[in-house]
Amino acid sequence: MITANGKAGDNKDGVGSEFLAFTLGSEEYGIDILKVQEIRGYEAVTRIANAPEFIKGVINLRGIIIPVVDMRIKFKLGTPVYDQFTVVIILNIGGRVMGMVVDSVSDVTTLMPDQVKAPPEMGSTFNSDYLIGLGTIDERMLILVDIDKLMSSSEMGLMDKMAA
Structure with missing residues (x-):
């Protein structure tokens, strides 16, 4: 369980x-399934002038304009390739709907508290604030x-302005 301080592994009741x-490149990532609204195939986005490179643009999702972030660009993991496996994960975070482009999704995994370890200290070369x-x-x-x-970091505040 992810606790109020945002850390996993503090759950002592044995529930996963x-x-x-x-996936992004050769690495596998995980996000809390409760934040996922839906998963869609990648489709062209409408680019917004002067937006940061990692903000691909916006899409129309059933009448709602939502911003889309390319996580490969955001995490500086090389040039993204858009193919039949590329998907947009639609997230609902604090009432805000947004999309994130990833290389592929694999499955939903249940992790018990003892299967989650604290992120390693990487010094100033890597920002681990976003890691559980x-x-x-x-x-x-x-x-x-x-x-x-x-998604609520200051630079992502730009996404709200784009969707408006």
């Missing part, structure tokens, strides 16, 4: 938390992203 697993921790399942490792913190 569910994460949607997705590392989830391990056998030989598989998920980088667990605190999507609330990431």
Whole structure:
């Protein structure tokens, strides 16, 4: 369970938390499944002039204009490739609907508290503020992203202006 301070693994009642697993490049990430509204195939977005590069643009989702972030660009993971596996994960975070482009989604995984480790200290070269921790399942490792913190950071405030 993710606690009020945003950290996983503090859950002592033995109940697991569910994460949607997705890939960016060769790494596998996970976000809290409760933040996911739907998953859609990638479709062209309408680019907004002067928007930061990681904000791909906006799409019309059943009459609602929502901003879309390309997570590969956001995390500086090389040039994104859009193919038949590329998807947009539609998120609902604090009443705001937004999309994030990822290379692919794989499954929903339940992690028990003892399967989630604190993120390693990386010094100033890497901002780990957006990480909940590392989830391990056998030989598989998920980088667990605190999507609330990431999508509510100051630079993401620009997305609200774009959708308006």
